[in-house]
Amino acid sequence: MTAKVIVITNQKGGCGKTTITMNLSGAFGKDAKTLVVDGDPQGSTTRWAASSSDENPFPCSVMSLANLDGKVNREIKKYIDDYEYIFIDCPPAIDNRFTASALLVANLAIVPVVPSPTDLWSAIGIQNLINSALDFNENLQTRLLANMCQPNTSISREALELIGEFDFDKFETDIYQRTAYRQAAAFGGTVLDLDNAKAKEEITALKQEIIKILN
Ligand SMILES: Nc1ncnc2c1ncn2[C@@H]1O[C@H](COP(=O)(O)OP(=O)(O)OP(=O)(O)O)[C@@H](O)[C@H]1O
Numbered sequence: 204m205t206a207k208v209i210v211i212t213n214q215k216g217g218c219g220k221t222t223i224t225m226n227l228s229g230a231f232g233k234d235a236k237t238l239v240v241d242g243d244p245q246g247s248t249t250r251w252a253a254s255s256s257d258e259n260p261f262p263c264s265v266m267s268l269a270n271l272d273g274k275v276n277r278e279i280k281k282y283i284d285d286y287e288y289i290f291i292d293c294p295p296a297i298d299n300r301f302t303a304s305a306l307l308v309a310n311l312a313i314v315p316v317v318p319s320p321t322d323l324w325s326a327i328g329i330q331n332l333i334n335s336a337l338d339f340n341e342n343l344q345t346r347l348l349a350n351m352c353q354p355n356t357s358i359s360r361e362a363l364e365l366i367g368e369f370d371f372d373k374f375e376t377d378i379y380q381r382t383a384y385r386q387a388a389a390f391g392g393t394v395l396d397l398d399n400a401k402a403k404e405e406i407t408a409l410k411q412e413i414i415k416i417l418n
């Protein structure tokens with residue numbers, strides 16, 4: 204077993220890194236041994252998992268490595284044979300050595316973006332960081348993920364044009380703004396445990412896309 208490492212990053216705060224990390228890792232963790240690495244000193248993924256009930260514990264191990272900074276790549280390598288998937292939730296900062304280090308051992312970088320011009324402008328910075336990692340890690344693939352899309356509204360032409368200017372493709376699956384995502388955080392689970400067919404569908408579709416990219 205050699206883990207596939209998936210890094211969720213964007214220096215922009217509040218774009219959904221932790222929400223995407225936990226819903227995906229929870230979806231993968233149902234049928235594969237999965238580790239979540241908390242890279243945020245605020246410990247959001249750790250708290251998320253701690254909010255789950257004893258009857259329905261979060262289905263992944265969660266470990267905080269935020270203090271390791273630029274050494275996190277070294278630490279991740281120690282766990283690579285023990286898991287099938289390792290998800291790393293990054294902090295919202297570009298000068299952070301943690302993110303640069305995590306990208307060195309990543310197979311896939313997911314960049315959640317809110318598809319509005321201002322959010323996309325501030326996401327451009329992450330592109331340089333990912334491109335620098337590519338010099339050392341030629342296996343690294345990257346996808347943008349549109350998050351908090353507005354229900355019944357398609358992504359605006361301006362936003363799509365800006366997305367097209369990035370060096371990376373966007374996932375076909377978009378994630379919409381739904382209360383289910385906030386509820387999932389509140390009970391320490393994923394939308395797969397909730398009664399929201401559309402949220403379940405989009406997380407399942409995203410999981411399938413990721414499996415395809417990683418194979
Ligand atoms: N698809 C969604 N639908 C509804 N709410 C969402 C969605 N994605 C994220 N949110 C909400 O937006 C807020 C920010 O999300 P989250 O904490 O996941 O972002 P983040 O990028 O990890 O933030 P930070 O940069 O502070 O780490 C949270 O309240 C979360 O519940």
Ligand SMILES: [Mg+2]
Nearest residue numbers: 220221243247
């Ligand atoms: Mg976060």
